[in-house]
Amino acid sequence: MFELVRDVGWRTIENVHGLGGITLFGSRLVYETLVPPYRLRRVIDELYNTGVLSLAIVCTSGLAVGLVLGLQGYNTLVRFGAEQSVGAVVGLSLVRELGPVLTALLVTGRAGSAVAAEIGAMVATEQLDGLRMMSVDPLDFVTQPKALALALAMPLLSALFIVFGLFGGYLVGVGLLGVDAGTYLSSLENNIDFRNDVLGSLLKSVVFGALVGLVATWRGYTSAPNSAGVSRATTGAVVQASVATLMFDYVITALWGVGV
Amino acid sequence: MPDRGNSRVDVVSVRLAFGDRRVFDGLSCRFSQAKISVILGASGVGKSTLLRLMAGLQRPNYGDIWIGEEEISRLPERQMRRVRKRLGMMFQGGALLDSMTVFDNVALPLRERTRLREKEIAERVHAQFEAVGLKRVDSLLPGELSGGMKKRAALARAMVTEPEILLIDEPFSGLDPLAVRLIEALLVEVNHTKGLTMILTNHHIGSTMRMADEVVFLVDGAAISGTVKEIKESPDPRLQRFLVAAGTGPALEDAS
Numbered sequence: 001m002f003e004l005v006r007d008v009g010w011r012t013i014e015n016v017h018g019l020g021g022i023t024l025f026g027s028r029l030v031y032e033t034l035v036p037p038y039r040l041r042r043v044i045d046e047l048y049n050t051g052v053l054s055l056a057i058v059c060t061s062g063l064a065v066g067l068v069l070g071l072q073g074y075n076t077l078v079r080f081g082a083e084q085s086v087g088a089v090v091g092l093s094l095v096r097e098l099g100p101v102l103t104a105l106l107v108t109g110r111a112g113s114a115v116a117a118e119i120g121a122m123v124a125t126e127q128l129d130g131l132r133m134m135s136v137d138p139l140d141f142v143t144q145p146k147a148l149a150l151a152l153a154m155p156l157l158s159a160l161f162i163v164f165g166l167f168g169g170y171l172v173g174v175g176l177l178g179v180d181a182g183t184y185l186s187s188l189e190n191n192i193d194f195r196n197d198v199l200g201s202l203l204k205s206v207v208f209g210a211l212v213g214l215v216a217t218w219r220g221y222t223s224a225p226n227s228a229g230v231s232r233a234t235t236g237a238v239v240q241a242s243v244a245t246l247m248f249d250y251v252i253t254a255l256w257g258v259g260v
Numbered sequence: 261m262p263d264r265g266n267s268r269v270d271v272v273s274v275r276l277a278f279g280d281r282r283v284f285d286g287l288s289c290r291f292s293q294a295k296i297s298v299i300l301g302a303s304g305v306g307k308s309t310l311l312r313l314m315a316g317l318q319r320p321n322y323g324d325i326w327i328g329e330e331e332i333s334r335l336p337e338r339q340m341r342r343v344r345k346r347l348g349m350m351f352q353g354g355a356l357l358d359s360m361t362v363f364d365n366v367a368l369p370l371r372e373r374t375r376l377r378e379k380e381i382a383e384r385v386h387a388q389f390e391a392v393g394l395k396r397v398d399s400l401l402p403g404e405l406s407g408g409m410k411k412r413a414a415l416a417r418a419m420v421t422e423p424e425i426l427l428i429d430e431p432f433s434g435l436d437p438l439a440v441r442l443i444e445a446l447l448v449e450v451n452h453t454k455g456l457t458m459i460l461t462n463h464h465i466g467s468t469m470r471m472a473d474e475v476v477f478l479v480d481g482a483a484i485s486g487t488v489k490e491i492k493e494s495p496d497p498r499l500q501r502f503l504v505a506a507g508t509g510p511a512l513e514d515a516s
Contacts, residue, residue, distance in 0.1 A: 122358075129317050130355030133348070134369040134421075135341040141372075 022218050025139075029214065032137075032144040042145040043152075050111040050146070051153030055160070057110055058103055062094075062161035065102060066168020069093055073169070074177050086179055087187035090169030095197045097249070099162035100154075104208035104245040107150070107157060108238055112216035115146050116237035119220025120230035128221075143221055147213035154209025155202055162201070200256045207252060208245050215241040266328045267346070267424035267457040268293045269314055271483075274323030274333075276309065283309055285481040287323070291474070294455040296447065298468045300491075301478035302502065307461035308352065310478065311427045314459065315349050316340040327425065345373065348423035352430040354414040356402035363398040366417045373421060388416040392446060408439040415443070419450065425457040426450075432464040440464060444471055465503070477502070 073089035119142060122128050128138040166188070173179040192198065216237045223233035269291040276284045283306040291297040299307045312318040313325055316332050325333045332343055356365045363385055370381045389397065392412040402410060411431060418426060431447065432440045444467045451458050462468050468475065468488075475491045477484040479498045486494065492503065 125353055125358075126351045126355040127357055129312075129315075130349075130351060130357070130417075132317060132341075133315060133344055134372060134417075135344045136368070136372045137341070 021222070022214065025218050025221070026214050028139055029144055029147050029217070032140045033148055037140075039141070039145050042141075043148055046145045046149035047153055050107070050115070050149045051157060054107055054110050054153070054157055057106055058157045058161050059164045061102065061106055062099075062164030063168040065098055065161075066090060066094065066165035066170075067172050068168075069098075069165065070169035070172030070177075074173055074179070083177070083179060084183045085187050085191075086169065086173040086177075087184035088191035090173070091166060091188040091192050092197065094162045094165040094169075095192055095201045096253075099165065100158045100201050100204035100208055101245060101249050103158040103161045103205065104154065104212060105242055106161075107154060107209075108212050108216075108241040108245065111150060111153075112212045112241050113234050113238050115150065115213075115216040116220040116223075117230055117234045119143060119146070119217060120223035120233040123220070123223050124225045124227065124230055126225075139221070143217040147210075147217045150213035150216065151206065151209040154212065155205040158201070158205035158208075196256075200252070203256060204249065204252050207248055211244050211248060212241045215244060266293065268326075268328060269425065269457065269459065270324075270326040271310070271313070272324040272326070274313065274320045274325065276306075276313070276318070276320045282481060284320070284323075287478075287481060287483055289476045289483040289485050291457065291459050291476070293457050294451070295473035296451050296458045296460070296471055297474040297476060298472040299459065299461045299476045299478060300465075300468055300502075303463075305478045306481070307478060308429050311349070311429050311459065311461055315347060315427055316343065345421070346424045347427060348418035348421065348425070349427040350411070350414045350418040350429065350431065352433060354402065354410040356410065356413060356417070358402055360401075361398065362394075362400050362402060362405065362413050365402065365413065366420050369417065369421045384420060385416075388420045391419070391450070392416045393442065407434045408436075408443070411435070411443065412446075415446070422454070423456070425459070428458065428460040430461055430463065432462060432467055440467055447471065 069090045070086060073086045073093075074083055077083045077085055077089065119128075122138075122142065128142065131138045131141055170181075170184055174181045174184050219233040219237040219240070223229040271287060271289050274284050274287045276282075276287075287310070299310055301307050309318060313320055313333075314327070316325075316335065320333050323333065324331050327343055327346065330343060332340065335343065356362070357368070360368070363382075366385045366388060367381050370376055370384060374381075376384070389395070392415050394409060394412050394416065397405065397409065397413065402413070405413060415428075415431070418428075428447070431443055435443065447458060447460075448471050450456060460472075469492075472488055475486060475488055477491060477499050479502075484491070484494060484496055484499055491499065494500070
């Protein structure tokens with residue numbers, strides 16, 4: 001019994017310590033983003049690594065999700081004679097939830113894991129210590145551009161995911177199942193609200209981008225300086241960023257009133 | 261306070277433990293200004309850790325570390341950045357940034373810490389390349405260099421800002437005898453021409469005996485210091501066992 005209480009206490013202290021650590025780390029990232037030197041060149045390089053290199057997977061996935069949504073939506077709606085609303089079903093599902101959430105999960109798997117692994121490997125090979133010895137702050141030089149690039153890339157990738165998803169729904173609904181093209185598009189236009197749906201979706205993707213950037217860089221930066229540490233950092237970044245994305249999705253939906 | 265040269269390093273009563281494992285227990289040693297000091301000792305005795313303590317990358321549990329006239333063991337990281345402008349460090353694996361070319365790696369401290377123009381930076385970087393014997397490596401990535409070239413590039417990066425104190429972790433590990441001699445000659449030349457305080461960790465007894473002005477032998481969490489001659493003639497059995505095993509102690513010399 002004593003050992004159980006001790007273990008619970010120890011884990012609680014560890015978790016609070018970790019939470020404090022990541023909060024301080026995030027505060028420093030924000031500070032380094034706001035004050036000079038502004039490392040625009042490095043941010044652009046990282047935008048290429050995290051954003052441009054994620055384009056293929058995000059666009060392909062968006063198209064596939066749109067195709068499935070179009071098919072499932074049509075098959076369900078046709079039972080009630082409401083197949084003309086397939087555009088609204090595809091659009092609302094993508095804009096409100098699937099666009100930002102699935103993009104965040106995809107980017108976490110592709111770019112977040114790479115960021116955590118790269119920073120972890122830099123810790124293991126003393127590259128961050130090398131920067132410290134040159135009086136260069138590794139948090140400013142290495143992690144801040146990566147975190148900022150993830151935060152900036154996420155809304156753009158999410159928008160692309162949604163566009164490709166809508167196109168996928170259009171292909172199935174209009175091209176395959178015979179829904180009228182004008183009806184599909186007007187159903188989309190009439191049912192998607194700018195404030196509730198589009199701005200809510202944008203807010204979600206910005207928050208998810210910041211979350212993925214924070215968790216991935218934090219896990220890499222604090223990894224143990226060995227190969228097992230890199231492995232744990234990579235896995236931890238994917239798991240924690242994915243879970244945090246899903247939890248924050250609920251919180252934002254509830255607070256912003258998306259879909260209400 | 262004892263009289264300290266500007267670039268002398270003093271380690272005073274340092275204690276350091278990782279969990280239950282005690283690395284140093286009251287370690288005290290001194291590294292003289294403008295001399296080549298070699299830290300010697302068996303694997304795992306804490307040679308690299310001692311270098312990291314002097315670089316402020318590791319903080320001791322107790323004790324003081326003086327860089328010249330400044331005690332650094334409790335300095336916050338922001339102030340440590342100022343102190344590190346006086347230091348250069350060559351890491352065992354080089355610690356060159358993988359994503360940057362060799363030129364950009366060596367130019368990095370100049371770009372970050374000085375207001376030099378690109379042309380002046382290029383001149384200084386190429387002068388360093390020449391000093392360490394590197395040719396046509398500007399556009400190569402660290403991954404494309406051999407072990408010896410990587411060490412030379414790391415040395416160039418450590419020296420490009422002209423530090424007062426150069427900390428060098430295992431400069432000869434993984435090198436063939438010819439490369440060892442080349443780097444050894446290079447370090448001695450730099451020490452003589454620029455008057456740098458050089459502190460090396462080393463497994464390589466032969467090079468230690470050839471180049472060191474002072475030797476600090478680490479054993480059981482403490483240090484035995486002296487000149488090469490004093491170290492060779494030390495009656496301490498732990499030191500003698502190490503030297504005999506390395507093939508340079510009196511026992512083997514007598515036998516030969």
